Amino acid sequence: MPALLEIRGLTVEFATSRGTLRAVDHVDMDVAEGEVLGVVGESGSGKSVSMLALMGLLGSNAKLTADRLAFAGTDLLTLTPRQRRKLVGKDVAMIFQEPTTSLNPCFTVGFQIVEALKEHMGGTRKWRRDRAVELLTLVGIPDPGARLNAFPHQLSGGMNQRVMIAMAIACQPRLLIADEPTTALDVTIQAQILELLTRLQRQHNMAMVLITHDMAVVSETAQRVQVMYAGQLVETRSADELFTRPRHPYTAALLSSLPEHAERRARLATIPGLVPGIGDRPVGCLFSPRCAYATDRCRGERPALYRDPEGLARCFYPLDDSGRPEGVAA
Amino acid sequence: MSEAAATPTPQTEPVSAPLTPAREVWLHFRQNKGAMVGMYFIVCLVLTAILADVLAPHSPIVQFREALLVPPAWQEGGSWRFILGTDDIGRDILSRLIYGARLSMIIGFIVVFLSLGFGVVLGLTAAFARGTVEILIMRLMDIMLALPSLLLAIVIVAILGPGLFNAMIAVSIVSLPHFTRLARASAMSELTREYVSSARIAGAGTLRLMFRTVLPNCMAPLIVQATLGFSNAILDAAALGFLGLGAQPPTPEWGTMLAGSLQFVQRAWWVVTFPGLAILLTVLAFNLMGDGLRDALDPKLKR
Amino acid sequence: MTVVMEAKGVRRYYEVRKGMLAKPAVVRAVDGVSFTLEAGKTLAIVGESGCGKSSLARVLAMLEQPTDGELLIDGLPTLAQEPDRRVKLRRAVQMVFQNPYGSLNPRHTVGRILEEPLEINTDLSREARAEAARAILARVGLRPEAYGRYPHMFSGGQRQRIAIARALMLNPRVVIADEPVSALDISIQGQILNLLMDLQDELQLAYVFVSHDLGVVHHIADEVMVMYLGRPVEHGETSLLFDRPAHPYTRALLGSRPRIQTGDKTPRKTLSGELPSPLRPPPGCAFHQRCTFATELCMRDRPELRQVEGRAVACHHAETVLAAAA
Numbered sequence: 001m002p003a004l005l006e007i008r009g010l011t012v013e014f015a016t017s018r019g020t021l022r023a024v025d026h027v028d029m030d031v032a033e034g035e036v037l038g039v040v041g042e043s044g045s046g047k048s049v050s051m052l053a054l055m056g057l058l059g060s061n062a063k064l065t066a067d068r069l070a071f072a073g074t075d076l077l078t079l080t081p082r083q084r085r086k087l088v089g090k091d092v093a094m095i096f097q098e099p100t101t102s103l104n105p106c107f108t109v110g111f112q113i114v115e116a117l118k119e120h121m122g123g124t125r126k127w128r129r130d131r132a133v134e135l136l137t138l139v140g141i142p143d144p145g146a147r148l149n150a151f152p153h154q155l156s157g158g159m160n161q162r163v164m165i166a167m168a169i170a171c172q173p174r175l176l177i178a179d180e181p182t183t184a185l186d187v188t189i190q191a192q193i194l195e196l197l198t199r200l201q202r203q204h205n206m207a208m209v210l211i212t213h214d215m216a217v218v219s220e221t222a223q224r225v226q227v228m229y230a231g232q233l234v235e236t237r238s239a240d241e242l243f244t245r246p247r248h249p250y251t252a253a254l255l256s257s258l259p260e261h262a263e264r265r266a267r268l269a270t271i272p273g274l275v276p277g278i279g280d281r282p283v284g285c286l287f288s289p290r291c292a293y294a295t296d297r298c299r300g301e302r303p304a305l306y307r308d309p310e311g312l313a314r315c316f317y318p319l320d321d322s323g324r325p326e327g328v329a330a
Numbered sequence: 331m332s333e334a335a336a337t338p339t340p341q342t343e344p345v346s347a348p349l350t351p352a353r354e355v356w357l358h359f360r361q362n363k364g365a366m367v368g369m370y371f372i373v374c375l376v377l378t379a380i381l382a383d384v385l386a387p388h389s390p391i392v393q394f395r396e397a398l399l400v401p402p403a404w405q406e407g408g409s410w411r412f413i414l415g416t417d418d419i420g421r422d423i424l425s426r427l428i429y430g431a432r433l434s435m436i437i438g439f440i441v442v443f444l445s446l447g448f449g450v451v452l453g454l455t456a457a458f459a460r461g462t463v464e465i466l467i468m469r470l471m472d473i474m475l476a477l478p479s480l481l482l483a484i485v486i487v488a489i490l491g492p493g494l495f496n497a498m499i500a501v502s503i504v505s506l507p508h509f510t511r512l513a514r515a516s517a518m519s520e521l522t523r524e525y526v527s528s529a530r531i532a533g534a535g536t537l538r539l540m541f542r543t544v545l546p547n548c549m550a551p552l553i554v555q556a557t558l559g560f561s562n563a564i565l566d567a568a569a570l571g572f573l574g575l576g577a578q579p580p581t582p583e584w585g586t587m588l589a590g591s592l593q594f595v596q597r598a599w600w601v602v603t604f605p606g607l608a609i610l611l612t613v614l615a616f617n618l619m620g621d622g623l624r625d626a627l628d629p630k631l632k633r
Numbered sequence: 634m635t636v637v638m639e640a641k642g643v644r645r646y647y648e649v650r651k652g653m654l655a656k657p658a659v660v661r662a663v664d665g666v667s668f669t670l671e672a673g674k675t676l677a678i679v680g681e682s683g684c685g686k687s688s689l690a691r692v693l694a695m696l697e698q699p700t701d702g703e704l705l706i707d708g709l710p711t712l713a714q715e716p717d718r719r720v721k722l723r724r725a726v727q728m729v730f731q732n733p734y735g736s737l738n739p740r741h742t743v744g745r746i747l748e749e750p751l752e753i754n755t756d757l758s759r760e761a762r763a764e765a766a767r768a769i770l771a772r773v774g775l776r777p778e779a780y781g782r783y784p785h786m787f788s789g790g791q792r793q794r795i796a797i798a799r800a801l802m803l804n805p806r807v808v809i810a811d812e813p814v815s816a817l818d819i820s821i822q823g824q825i826l827n828l829l830m831d832l833q834d835e836l837q838l839a840y841v842f843v844s845h846d847l848g849v850v851h852h853i854a855d856e857v858m859v860m861y862l863g864r865p866v867e868h869g870e871t872s873l874l875f876d877r878p879a880h881p882y883t884r885a886l887l888g889s890r891p892r893i894q895t896g897d898k899t900p901r902k903t904l905s906g907e908l909p910s911p912l913r914p915p916p917g918c919a920f921h922q923r924c925t926f927a928t929e930l931c932m933r934d935r936p937e938l939r940q941v942e943g944r945a946v947a948c949h950h951a952e953t954v955l956a957a958a959a
Contacts, residue, residue, distance in 0.1 A: 017357065042818035043789075156907055157682075186681035187845060191889035191903040213819060216891035220898055240895045257823040259852035260893070264872070267830065268823035268852070274788055351740065351783060524736040528799070531694055532750035533723045546740035 002073060004207050005031040005054075005175055009067035012046070012053045016061075021278050023049040025231040028305075031175065034205040036198075038222030038239065040215060040254075044275040046231035047211045051177045055094055056084055072174065090120040093168035097180040099160035103152040109163050110148030113170060120171040135166040140196060158189035162196070169200060175207045182217065194221060215255065219243050227251050230276050230286040237311025247308060247318035249291045249325070285315070293317060293325045358626035365622020371615035379432035386425035387413070390582040394420035399598045415600040417591060423600065426582035427608055433583045434564045434612060437498055441563035442556050444502035449509025450552065454540045456510070457517035468514070471507035479504045480569055487575045494567075494583065497576035501566040505559055512555055516548035550627035554620050561616035568609055584609050634671040637806040637839045638693070638726075641667050642702035645685075645692050649912065660911045662688035664863035665702070668856075672806065673833060675840040677854035677871070679847065679886070683908045685863040686843045690811045693841055694728040707806060720754055727800040731812035733792035737784040743770070743795055744780040750802040769798040773828060790821035797828065807839045815846060826853060847890050851875055859883045862911060862919040869944025877958060879941050879951040881924045884958070918949070926950045926957075 012024040024046040031037050041047040053064050054076075069076045071092060076084060096102040104112060113132040117123065123131070129148070136144035139162040152160055161181060168176055178197065182190040198221055201208050210221055218225055218239065225242045227235040227250065235248040246252045255261065256269045273290040276282060284301050288294040297316055305312045317325035359365055378385060388394075394416060401408040402415045414424040452471075456464040474482065486500035520526065521544065529543045568585025570576035577583035579590060587605040594601045645663040663685045670676050678686045691697045693704065695711055704711045706725045709718060727750075730736035737746055747766035751757050757765070763780075770779055773794040784792055793813060800808050810829070814822040830853065832838060844850050850857060851871060858868040859882065867880040878884045885904040906923040909915050915922055921931040930949050938945040942955060 042820060158907060187847070188681060188885060188889045188904040189907070190891070191901055192905070194891070195901070195903050214891060215819070216893050219893045219895065220891050220901075243893055243895050254820060255893075257820055258893075259823075259826070259848045262852060264852055265830065267827045270823040270827060271820040274790075351785075524730045524732055525738040527691075527696060528728070528730060528736050528796075529738070529749065530696055531723075531726075531728050532799075532803075533720070533753045534749070535753075538753070543738060547738070 003030040004033045004035075004072055005029065005209075006068055006070040007050075007054070007066065008069075009065075010050055010053065010069065011065045012049050012058065013063045014061055015063070016278065019278050022281075023231055024053065027228070027231070027233045029209075029226065029233075031207050031209060033174070034201075034207055035224065036201060036208045036210060036222045038218035038225040039209060039211045039228060040213065040218050040225060041228035042213055042254075042275065044230060044277070045228040047228045048179050050228075051094065051179060051209065051211060055088055055092065055177070056081070057094075086120075089116070090171045091173050092175045092177065093171070093173040094177040094179065095161070095164045095168050095181050098184050099157055099164050100152055100155075102164060103160055105152055108149050108151055109155070110150075113148075113163070113167050116167050116170045131170070132166075135170055136163070138169075138200070139163070139166045140192070141166075156189075157185050158193065161185060161189075161193055165193075165196065165200070169204070169206070172204060173206060175209070176201070177209045177211070179211045180213070181210075183212065183214070190217075197221070215243075215258065216260075227254075230281075232286060232314060233305065233312075234287070234314045235312065237313075241310045245310075245319075245321055247311075247313040248287075248315050249293055249319060250287050252319055252323060253290075253292070355623075355626045359622050362622040362625060364618045365626075368615040368618030368622065371611065372619060375431055375612060375615070376435060378428055379435040382428050382432045386422075386428040387411075388422040388425040390421065390426040390429040391580045392421065394422070396420070399594070399601070401598070402600050414604050415598070417587075417601045418594060418598070421580075421582075423587075423604055426587060427584070427604060430582045430584045430587065430605070430608065433494070433577070433581070434567075437494070437501075437567045437583075438560040438563045440498050441502045441505060441567075442559050444499075445505040445509050445559065446552065446556055448502075449506050450513045450545065452506070453510040453513025453515075454517050454545065456514045457521060457544075458536060458540055464514075467510070471510050474504070474507045480566070483566060483570060484573065484575060487570060492575045492578060494571075494577040494581060497567050497570045498563075500570065501563050504566065505562065508555060508559070509552065512551050513548060516551055517544050520544045520547050551624075553627065554624040557616055557620035557623055561613040561620075564609065564616075565613055634673065636669050637672050637707055638670040638841070639668070639705040640693070640702070641705070643667070643689070643692060643699045643704055644701040645688050645697060646700040658912050661863045661914070662911070663692060663699075666858070666860075666865055667702075668858060668868065670807065670839045670841065672839050673837040674855045675833065675842050675853055677842045677844060677850040677857045678860060679844060679850055679857055680860035681845060681886075681908065683862065683911060684860040686860055687811060688863075689860070690728070690809050690841070690843050693807075694726055694809045695722065696728075724754060724803040725806045726809065727803060727805040727807075728809040728811065729793070729796050729800050729813045731815055733789045733796065733816060736796050737792055739784055742781055742783055746784070746795065747799050747802055750799065754803060765802065766798075769801055772801075772832075773798045774824075788821075789817050790824060793817065793825050794828065797825075797832070801832070801836075804836075805838070807841065809841045809843070811843045812845070813842075814849060815844065822849070829853070847875075847886065859886065862909065862914055864919065864947065865938065865945070866920070866948070867944060867946045868938070869946075873942075873944055877942070877955060879944065879946040879955050880948045881926050881950075881954055882920050884954060885923075918947075926953055 007027065007029040010024055010027045011022065014021045014023055027050055039047045052058050058064065066077060071087065074087065110132055113135060114128045117128045117131055132148060133144045136147055141147050141159060141162050181197065182193050185193060194217065200206065210218065212218055222239050225236065225239050226233055227248065229250050235251050242251065246255060253271045257271060259268060262268050271290050276286060282288055284299040285303050288298040291298065303314050303316050305314050308318065320326045397412060397416050398420045399418055400412050400416045403410045403413045408415060412422045416422055452467050456467040483500040483504045486503055487496050490496040490499065526539065526543060529539055534543060567576050568588065571583050571585030572589040574589060577586045579586060584605045588602065591601040643663060643666045647660045647662055648657040649660055650657050666689055668676060678689060680686050692699050706722055709722060711722055744763065744766050747769060748762040751762045751765060767777060767780060770777060775791065775794055787795065814825050817825060826849065833840060842850065842854055854871050856869065857871050857874050858865050859880065860866065861882050867874060867878065867883045874883060875887065878887055888902055889904060904923055909919065909922065917933050917935055918931045921927040924931065936947045936949050938947045941951045948954065
C-alpha cells in the first residue's frame with residue numbers, strides 16, 4: 001500500500017548574509033495511513049523546517065528541492081500554489097509550538113475555527129457554528145458556546161492549544177503535523193494535550209507526525225521514530241527498537257545524556273562540542289567531530305543511510321546490541 | 331577563584347568572524363543602494379560645509395551692483411563668473427548655497443543634539459520613574475504634539491525674537507516630543523528583559539541602569555529618528571526663515587533665500603529654484619539614509 | 634553545616650487595578666514560604682506556571698521585597714538599611730536566569746558583562762577586574778577569546794555559561810537558578826548541569842533551583858518544595874518525595890511526566906482541569922477541584938503544612954495518598 005506521505009531527498013537551503021545554510025539535507029520520510037511518526041532532534045536538526053517546507057510555509061529566501069514530495073499519490077511538486085493550498089489546509093493540517101502566538105490575537109477563537117471551515121468545507125453559517133461548538137467539545141473545552149467569543153489572550157496556553165487542535169481537525173485531515181505541540185505547556189497540561197492528540201488520532205485514523213525534542217514523549221506516542229541531526233536523517237526504526245537498541249551513536253548519546261538514565265548527583269554523560277552551523281560543516285560525517293567512536297573514514301567520508309534488519313542508520317559503524325560500534329575494535 | 335581543576339570540555343568556537351554589532355549594521359546598510367546614495371550626498375554636503383571658504387567662488391554677502399539677476403552660466407546672458415546666476419541684489423547664488431550648506435548642517439546638528447539629548451533624558455526618566463512623574467512628562471509631550479508644530483515654533487520665536495539661533499531653539503523644542511516618546515517606548519520594552527534584572531542583581535543603581543544598561547539598546551529607533559529629525563530641522567528652519575522669523579537677511583540660509591525670491595518665479599526662476607532644489611535634495615538624502623538605517627538596525631529583519 | 638539562607642513565612646502580594654474606582658484585587662503570588670538552606674545543598678522549587686515560583690525567585694534574589702515575612706541571608710535580614718550591609722547582602726545572592734538569549738546585554742562584550750558586578754561593588758582596579766573575568770571564563774569552560782566577543786556570537790549553552798560566570802563574580806553564597814537549563818537542548822543541558830554540580834562541590838554554593846522539569850530536579854536537588862497557587866504543598870527530601878509523594882498534586886505531577894517506555898505502554902492518569910485564577914482562589918484547599926482524594930473537609934478548611942512520614946505536606950488526606958501508592 002503506498003504511503004500517505006512520501007518524501008525523498010528533500011533539501012532546504014536558506015540564503016543568509018553569511019552564506020548558504022543547508023537546513024535540511026536530502027531527507028527521506030514515509031508516513032503510512034493512520035501511523036504516528038515521531039521526529040526527534042535538537043535545535044538545528046531541521047525537523048521543523050522540513051515540515052514547514054512540506055506545508056509551503058517557508059519564506060521567499062528558502063530554496064526547496066526534492067526528488068519526490070507526494071501526498072496520497074498526488075505529486076506536490078507539480079501543483080500550482082493555489083492547488084497546493086486547497087490540498088494542504090484540508091487534508092494536511094499543522095499545529096505549532098506556541099499556541100497563544102500562533103492564533104490571531106485580533107479575532108475571536110470562534111471566528112478562526114469558522115474561517116477554516118468556510119475555506120475548505122463550505123456549508124451554511126449555522127452549520128459552521130454548530131460544527132465549531134462540536135469541535136470545541138471534542139477537544140475538551142468546557143462551556144464551548146461561550147468560548148467561541150473569547151480572544152486568544154483570554155484563554156490559557158492549554159486552552160489555546162486545544163483551540164489550535166480543533167482548527168486543525170476541523171476539516172478532518174488525513175495527516176496532522178504537530179510541531180512541538182506541548183513544549184511550551186506545563187507538564188500536567190502536556191499530558192492532557194498528548195492524551196487528546198492520541199485519542200483523536202485513533203478515533204479518526206489520522207496519521208500524525210509528532211516533532212519534538214522530548215524523547216520520552218515520542219516513546220509513549222509514536223510507532224516509528226526518525227532521528228535528525230544537522231539537517232540529516234541519521235536513524236529511523238520502530239520506537240521500541242530505537243529506545244532499546246539504538247544504532248546511531250548520536251541517538252545512543254542522546255539517550256544516555258538524559259538525567260533519568262543517570263544516578264542522582266552523578267555527572268551526566270554529555271556530547272562534547274556543538275551542532276555545526278554555517279561554515280564549519282565537516283567534510284565527513286556531520287556527527288564525527290562529536291562522536292566518541294569516530295575514525296578517519298568517518299571524518300573524511302559522508303556515510304549514506306545503511307539498512308539493517310530493523311531500520312536505517314547513517315553510520316559506517318553502527319552500534320551493535322552491546323552498544324559498541326560494529327567492526328571497530330573496542 | 332580556584333584554578334580550573336576539573337575543567338569541563340572547552341566548547342568549539344563559533345566560526346563566524348568577530349562581528350561587532352556596528353559592523354553587522356554597516357554590512358546590511360551597504361546593501362541598500364538608495365541609502366548609500368543618500369549617504370554619499372550627505373558626506374559631500376558636510377565636506378562642502380567644512381570647505382565652504384575654499385569652494386565658494388565669491389563671498390555670500392557681497393553685492394555685485396553691475397550683475398543683478400544674472401541668469402545661470404549655460405543660459406543666454408549668463409556668465410561663468412556666476413555659475414548659478416545672481417539674485418536681485420547681485421549676490422552669487424552658488425556661493426550663497428555653499429555657505430547655506432554650512433548653516434543647514436549646523437542647524438541640523440544643533441537641533442538634533444538638543445532634542446535628542448533632552449528627549450532621551452525625559453523619555454528614560456518617564457520609563458524608569460513611572461507613576462506621577464511619567465504622567466506629567468508624557469502629558470506635557472502630548473500637549474506639545476497636539477499643537478501644530480509650525481505654529482508652536484512661530485509662537486516660541488515670537489517670544490524669543492527672530493533670528494537663526496532662536497529659530498533653532500524653537501525647532502528643538504518642537505522636535506522634543508518625538509524623541510521623548512521613542513525613548514520611553516523603547517526603554518519600557520527593554521525594561522522587561524532579563525538582562526536588566528541581571529544588572530539590578532549585580533547592584534546597578536538607577537542612573538547606571540538608565541544610561542549604561544538600557545540606553546545602548548534603545549539607540550536603533552533613536553538613531554533613525556535623529557537622521558529624519560535632521561532633515562525636519564532643516565525644513566522647519568527653512569519654513570521659519572521663509573516666514574521671516576528665522577535667519578535674517580543677509581544670512582544665506584536656504585529658507586530665507588527662498589522667502590526673498592518668490593516674487594521672481596516668473597522673471598528669474600534660478601533665484602527660487604536652486605535654494606528649493608538644495609532643500610529638496612538634502613531632505614531626500616537624509617530620508618533615504620534614515621530608511622536604510624532603520625532597515626539595517628531592525629533586528630527582526632536581520633535573521 | 635552553615636545555614637546560608639532562611640525564609641520565614643515569606644509572602645509577596647501584588648495589587649491588580651480593576652478600573653479607576655474599584656478596589657484593587659490582590660494576587661497572592663507567594664503566600665507563606667519557609668525553608669532553611671545550607672551551604673553546598675540544593676533546594677528545588679517545583680510547580681507549574683502560576684504557582685509563584687518565579688515570584689519567589691525574585692524575592693529570594695532581593696529583586697523585590699517580601700510583602701510579609703522575613704528573609705535572612707547568612708543570618709542578616711534583607712530589610713537591612715545600612716549601605717554596607719546592603720552591599721554585603723547583594724554580594725551573597727546572585728541569580729542565573731532562564732532565557733540565555735535575553736539575560737545578557739546584547740550591547741556589552743562578555744568581558745564587560747562579567748566585570749560589571751565587580752565595577753559596581755568593589756574597588757578593584759581595571760587590570761584586577763579583567764584578570765578575575767578571564768579566570769572565571771576558564772573556570773566555566775569558555776575560551777579566552779570569548780572575553781572580547783558579543784553575546785549573539787555564542788550558542789544557548791555557551792551563553793548560560795557566561796551567565797553562570799557572571800553570577801560567580803561576587804563569590805556569592807547562594808545562587809538562585811531560575812530554570813537555567815529549560816531552554817537548552819538535551820545534549821547541552823547535561824553539560825550545564827555538570828558545571829553547576831562541579832561548582833557547587835568546589836565552592837560550597839547553595840542553590841535554589843526553580844524548575845518544572847522533574848527529571849532534572851530529581852537529579853540535582855537535595856530537597857524539593859512543590860508549590861501550588863503560591864503555597865508550598867509538599868516539602869522534603871528529594872528521593873522521599875519522588876518515591877512516596879504524600880500530596881495529590883505531587884502525585885499528579887510525577888504521574889504526568891512522560892517516561893521512556895517500550896513494549897506495552899501504560900497510559901498515564903492525567904490530571905484534569907486547569908489552574909484556578911490567582912485572583913479567585915477556591916475556598917479551602919486550592920487544589921480540591923482537581924483532586925481525586927478531595928472530600929467536604931477539603932472544600933472548607935485550608936490545610937496547613939504538617940509533618941507526615943519525614944516531610945512537610947499540606948493535605949488533610951496525606952496518609953490516604955501514601956497508602957494508595959503502596
